[in-house]
Amino acid sequence: MMVFGGYNTTDEVMTATNKEYSINSHVIGLNARVNVGPAYLKGIIYSGQNQLNYGSETSWVWSAYYDAATDSITDIDALGWFLVAGCKVTDMVSLEAGYGQRKLERERPGFDKDEDKNAMFYINMPITVAKGFTITPEFGYFDEKDQNIAGVSKDQGDTTYYGVYWRMDF
Numbered sequence: 001m002m003v004f005g006g007y008n009t010t011d012e013v014m015t016a017t018n019k020e021y022s023i024n025s026h027v028i029g030l031n032a033r034v035n036v037g038p039a040y041l042k043g044i045i046y047s048g049q050n051q052l053n054y055g056s057e058t059s060w061v062w063s064a065y066y067d068a069a070t071d072s073i074t075d076i077d078a079l080g081w082f083l084v085a086g087c088k089v090t091d092m093v094s095l096e097a098g099y100g101q102r103k104l105e106r107e108r109p110g111f112d113k114d115e116d117k118n119a120m121f122y123i124n125m126p127i128t129v130a131k132g133f134t135i136t137p138e139f140g141y142f143d144e145k146d147q148n149i150a151g152v153s154k155d156q157g158d159t160t161y162y163g164v165y166w167r168m169d170f
Helices: none
Strands: 002-014 019-036 039-049 065-067 072-074 076-088 094-106 114-124 127-130 133-143 146-149 152-155 158-168
Touching: 019 072
Parallel strands: none
Antiparallel strands: 002 019, 019 039, 039 076, 065 072, 076 094, 094 114, 114 133, 114 146, 127 133, 133 158, 146 152
């Protein structure tokens, strides 16, 4: 089990007002793994605020929001989790599957709560062909779910993927 976290504060000048605002951001979470013979279960859960300002460089996170009506910064709250189960079927073949969700929320005066959610599922089968050589077929599904901004809901679609990853260690 591992607990992780971090805190960051930055000062940013908003071009709309030419004023400086302090933006606080953090992340805290827990990783865990349990082995039961040839099987294992592992997972992660985290909570964060203003993750883009914290330094998360993904397309999924939002930065803090400047609210001109109140001349203040509105924080973005994030919550996510992912659970993975796997087992060694033979000395050469393993199976692994995972599922998780994450959600962003922002509250702005005069609007419904802004939300962005998504979920992901995958299954793969690592095959050890020889020592240091693994082939892993994988199938996955990523559901962007609905995004709700200022009371307007928008379906963001989904993606199904499949492929084969191979790795050779020398």
